[in-house]
Amino acid sequence: MSHALEVRGLKKEYKSFCLDSISFSLEEGTIMGFIGPNGAGKTTTIKAILNQIQRDAGVITLWGKDNIKDEVELKNRIGVVQDEGHFYGHLTLRAMKNMLRPFYKNWNEKTYGDFIREFGLDERKKISELSKGMRMKYSIALALSHEADLLIMDEPTSGLDPLVREELLELLQRMIQDEHKSVFFSTHITSDLDKIADYIVFLSDGKLVLNEQKDELLDRHAIVKGPAELLSETVRPYFVGVKQSGYGFEGLAGDRAAIRRALGSGAVFERPTVEDIMLYYTRKENGHAILN
Numbered sequence: 001m002s003h004a005l006e007v008r009g010l011k012k013e014y015k016s017f018c019l020d021s022i023s024f025s026l027e028e029g030t031i032m033g034f035i036g037p038n039g040a041g042k043t044t045t046i047k048a049i050l051n052q053i054q055r056d057a058g059v060i061t062l063w064g065k066d067n068i069k070d071e072v073e074l075k076n077r078i079g080v081v082q083d084e085g086h087f088y089g090h091l092t093l094r095a096m097k098n099m100l101r102p103f104y105k106n107w108n109e110k111t112y113g114d115f116i117r118e119f120g121l122d123e124r125k126k127i128s129e130l131s132k133g134m135r136m137k138y139s140i141a142l143a144l145s146h147e148a149d150l151l152i153m154d155e156p157t158s159g160l161d162p163l164v165r166e167e168l169l170e171l172l173q174r175m176i177q178d179e180h181k182s183v184f185f186s187t188h189i190t191s192d193l194d195k196i197a198d199y200i201v202f203l204s205d206g207k208l209v210l211n212e213q214k215d216e217l218l219d220r221h222a223i224v225k226g227p228a229e230l231l232s233e234t235v236r237p238y239f240v241g242v243k244q245s246g247y248g249f250e251g252l253a254g255d256r257a258a259i260r261r262a263l264g265s266g267a268v269f270e271r272p273t274v275e276d277i278m279l280y281y282t283r284k285e286n287g288h289a290i291l292n
């Protein structure tokens with residue numbers, strides 16, 4: 001299996017934050033969701049991959065090529081969507097597109113036009129006149145119009161209405177039907193990942209907490225509900241975190257088979273969502289694994 005992206009030992013230190021030697025890789029033909037609470041280091045990682053910030057240590061390769069040394073060649077193969085969007089506000093959408101177009105070897109004007117129509121964008125408008133969602137759509141239209149092999153997107157679905165969000169997710173799934181295309185995107189909308197992600201990378205406070213195939217991650221864990229008396233000192237270590245109420249407890253266990261054996265039929269076992277995983281692990285990382 002070849003890798004579209006490999007990040008090895010990436011470090012970046014700011015005054016009050018440290019991206020702590022993180023490593024992960026993205027296989028061609030797959031979608032990787034990049035999650036973590038505010039300030040976890042997702043944007044910092046994405047900026048390092050795109051060589052927009054200087055890293056302190058580590059190696060980043062795309063299809064085996066160095067992201068700095070081979071930057072010019074690689075840029076043609078990457079579609080980027082970032083919140084900031086490096087656009088000039090005083091230009092119209094058409095003028096901005098005409099300015100960017102010559103930088104891409106495989107620019108496809110028809111694909112671009114189709115997206116502009118599909119997203120209901122008016123090319124005569126100035127960039128500064130766009131709403132947040134429209135700006136995101138414009139950014140996505142540009143990123144998808146030069147036959148990129150890898151999309152790197154920082155919260156692309158934030159600001160999109162539910163219908164367009166759904167369309168984008170479908171589009172990403174269609175894109176990876178071509179087994180050489182891949183998608184890496186950060187999001188806080190974890191339900192998007194339940195729908196389309198193949199892999200999940202989870203950062204918290206600059207540290208890599210989870211890096212796993214989504215289905216394995218969800219199969220391995222279990223949401224467990226039961227009466228308070230079941231939650232003995234012997235079973236507590238099985239849990240990533242537990243919430244207690246007057247009626248009983250709910251917790252996330254990291255080993256579904258083991259917790260089933262330990263608790264037997266007295267408890268209910270459910271498949272977690274990506275959101276459950278993220279919430280429980282975030283609390284654990286913050287030292288709040290047990291909530292009363």
Ligand SMILES: Nc1ncnc2c1ncn2[C@@H]1O[C@H](COP(=O)(O)OP(=O)(O)OP(=O)(O)O)[C@@H](O)[C@H]1O
Pocket residue numbers: 014015016017036037038039040041042043044045
């Ligand atoms: N230029 C900078 N100078 C100093 N600190 C920075 C700089 N850029 C980011 N940071 C800090 O790095 C940390 C990680 O920020 P980052 O934007 O990567 O997080 P994130 O996971 O993308 O968060 P969010 O979900 O809120 O977008 C934060 O504590 C932030 O304040």
